[in-house]
Amino acid sequence: MNHLVKGITVSTVAAVLSVSAAQAGTVLKFNAGAIDTNKLTSNYAASWMMEAKATEYIVQFKKAVTEKDKAALKAQFEVFGYLPDDALVVRGIYSDLVTFKTNHPGVQAVVKYAGNYKVSNSFAPASVFTKDNMVAVLVNTFKSHEVEVIASKIEKMDVKVAVQVVDGKHITALIPRGLVPAVAALTGVEHVQPAPVIESLHFAMDEDLADQVSATAAGDYSDLTGDESGTRLMNFDAAWAMGYAGKGQTVSMADTGLDSGNTGAIHQDFAGGVISGYPFGLWSKSWSDPMGHGTHVAGSVMGRGTASKGLLKGGAYEANMVAEGMWSPMMKNLSVPSKLGDLFEKAFADGARIHTNSWGGARTFGAYDNFAVQVDEWSYANPDMLILFAAGNSGADKNKDGRIDSNSMASPGTAKNVLTVGASENVTKSGGIQVPISKLRAAKDEWPSEPIYSSYISDNGNGLAMFSSRGPTTDGRTKPDIVAPGTNVLSVFSQEKDASPLWGAYNKDYVWSGGTSMATPLAAGAAAIARQVLVEKLGMKNPSAALMKATMLHTAVDMYPGQFGEIGAARGQEILTRRPNSDEGYGRVDVANIANLGGATQFVDNRQGVAQGAEVSYEFTLNAPGSLYANLVWTDAPGSANAAQALVNDLDLVLTLPNGQTLSMNDHINNLEMIEKSGLPAGTYKLTVKGFKVPQGKNGAQAYALVYTAK
Incomplete structure (x- = not known):
């Protein structure tokens, strides 16, 4: 029974939020290790305290960084970004910074931003035996106009060095492993990591199953049940019946390309729906799809279903598409631009407000790396485009306990601001891979234990695909955000010669x-x-993208406990806790819930945001006992790839009950918060968004979106 929510009011309060001693800035949290700045000795600075040349330092404050703190630093130094806890990266001369510290009692410490803090943990260990091995590296600089100078310095370090690409703030180079510390130590260098190996994130089918796969299909549509596209399980039909099929919306896709790469001569399922296309692949002049992956992806987004007389449509079959092809004909593989913002900017200029990406660095497990930082940097500057990334296909049960192991997320799906999507099971009994997992060649190594070993991959709508990457990220954030069907999905076949049949035509x-x-x-x-x-x-x-993301989370269906039931962790229970968790995120996408939004659901898209130490409250009244589900999402400032924590601006969501009791997740890791509570008594409630720490806000505040249903 629904109860009307009455008396919704909004109030803004300037409150002073206390920062306890435990929260004060005394530790610098790097991936390379933590530094307790209370324990620094005078000898610590001996090697660099006499430097007269401006370079990068870390200025840590004793409490949360304020706008006044930033203004004081900016008046004398270049200020680049935030590091946890409560620190800012600046460029200056050490003696000047010491003077600044003397004149500002709120400063805890001034620390050289040494090269060893800037080197990714993803590098293989260096030794006398590996120092001459050539490694491909991605170097990120603080300032784009310095990138050419830094590239030149790297090139002069050794005759074997080959600088390959200089783009924006990014340098791709081939260098001896032993030079990595020297590169990281250069003034102006922010981060050095191995150049990521990018893959399209379809699950590679065993070659020995190809005959079985092709034999399962009638090919004349007579055997279709309506489940094959994955849209039925997601309840797209309900939205279509209400007139919502994506009309007026533009989605962009960066992938292996799209069919012919010619809007005037394209597969009939895309005719009239592709408004533009761009080639991004190295040495490519076309956005065509000779591989087939991108065409399948595009079909699931907005394929019209023309060839199948409407039986096999994409989820938003009335939406338009901006296609971006990243296939390199020379490499015979994806080639992602080192400056990812180029992808998003082209699409945004053509009207796209959703950008989908089914690729990633499949071996970057859980890392908040350069690519993740770039995506967050662009989205923070352009908060109206929702960017989606695939979670990855590295799910495995290596410890043989019958559950998929944690921490296998692919970057850039590790970025904070993207909507990261894992794979649940589609439900279909024909086509694709229709054998027990035990029959797959990799099963004995990857999924050797029950109940996974003998299960099928598309027989349970509450199941997760065994290959779907699980979180959390390395810094503990919950990923993926949501899941959608990703097993045995039928979509459009690229008409380009020699395009892959993927799991079977x-x-x-x-x-x-x-x-x-x-x-x-x-x-x-x-x-x-x-x-x-x-x-x-x-x-x-x-x-905003934050509001779209909050809406997607708010309407998802919690799949707990998963396909094997509440059998306990020891017996392989798939999902151990209610959402959010790092198996399903907030649950499986449900489009019927999206289409039926309204009524008791309230939407807040606060562009002005909330400042540090301030709060914004929303009151509502339950006229009878009921429940609340609330999702707070904010597009956070980019973190540092060198930091052990990606979160920068930290907001809290707090529910105050009629009796004055408060409920909150008390989450200081994610840029998402939720409250889901049933059995609430009748009365007036207050839902409050608080600015706990906002060191990198726009105009001192962090914008946010809030979606909540009280009934």
């Missing part, structure tokens, strides 16, 4: 595949419908 127009690559575009189609609902039904003319 259904006919000349459609092909089976699976992976988080397939789940992500289905979620992107749902996001297009969410945006259409927000704009058309709820009157929100330009919803």
Whole structure:
């Protein structure tokens, strides 16, 4: 029974939030290790305290960084970014910084930003035996206009060095392993990591299953049940029936390309729906798709279903597409631009407000690396585009306990501001891979234990794909954010010669595949419908990415305990806790819930935001006992790839009950918070967003989105 929410009021309060001694800035948290600045000795600075040349230092404050602190530093020094806890990276001369510390009692410490703090943990250990081994590195600089000078310095370090790409603030180079510390020590260098190996995130099918796969399909559509595209399980039909199919929305996809790469001569399922296309692959002049992966992805987003007479449509089949091809004909593989913002900027300029990406660095498990930082940097500067990334296909049960192991997330899916999508199971009994997992070649190494070993991959809508990467991230954040069907999904077959049949061709127009690559575009189609609902039904003319993300989380379905039931961890229970968790995130996307939004659900898209030490409250009244589900999302400032914690601006969501009791997640790791509580007594409640720490706010505040349902 629904109870109307009455008396909604909003109040803004300037409150002083106390910072306890335990929260004060005394530790610098690097991936390379923590530094207790209370324990620094005078000898610590001996090697660099006499330097007269400006370089990078870390200025840590005794309490949360304030706007006054930043202004004081900026008046004398260049200020670059935030490091936990309560520190800012600056460029200056050490003696001047010591004077600043003397004149500002709130400063805890001034520490040289040494090269060893800037080197990624992803490098193989250096030794006398490996120092001459050539490694491909990605170097990030603090300032774009210094990148050429820094590239020149790197090139002069050794005759074997080859600087390959200089783009924006990024340098890709081939250097001896032994030179990595020297590169990191250069003034102006922010981070050095191995150049990521980028892969499309479809799950590679065993070659020995190819005959079985192709034999399962009738190819004339007579055997289709409606489940094959994955849209039925997500309840797209309900949204379509209400008139929501993505009309007026533009989605961009960066992938292996899209069919012919010619809007005037393209597969009939995309005719009239692709408004532009761009080549990004190295040595490529076309955005065509000779591989097939991108075409399958695009079909799941907005394929019209023309060839199948409407039987195999994408989730947002009335939406438009901006296609971005990253296939390199020379490399025969994806080649992602080192400056990821180029992808997003092109699409944004053409009207896209959703950008879907089914690729990632599959071997960057859990890392908040250079690519993740770049995505967060661009999204923070451009908060109106929701960017989706696939979680990865590295899920495995290496410890043989019958549960998929944690910490296998792929970057940039590790970024804070993206909507990261894992793969749940589709439900279909024909096409694709229709054998027990035990029959897969990798099963004995990757999934050797029950109940996974003898299960099928598309027989349970509450199941997760065994290959879907799990979180959390290395710094403990919950990922993925949501899941969508990613096993045995039928979508469009690229018409380019020699395009891969992926998991098997259904006919000349459609092909089976699976992976988080397939789940992500289905979620992107749902996001297009969410945006259409927000704009058309709820009157929100330009919803932020944070609001779209909050809407997707708010309407997802909790899949707890997963496909094997509440059998306990020792017997392989798939999902051990209620959402959010790092198996399903906030749950499986449900488009019917999106289409039915309204009524008791309230939407807040606060562009001004909340400042540090301030709070914004929303009152509501339950006229009878009921429940609350609330999701707070903010597009956070980019963190540092060198830091052990990615979160920068930290907000809290607090529920105050009629009796004055408060409830909160007390989460200081994620840029998402939620409260889900049933059995609430009748009465007036206050839902409050608090600015706990906002060191990198715009105009001193952090914008946020809040979606809540009280009924």
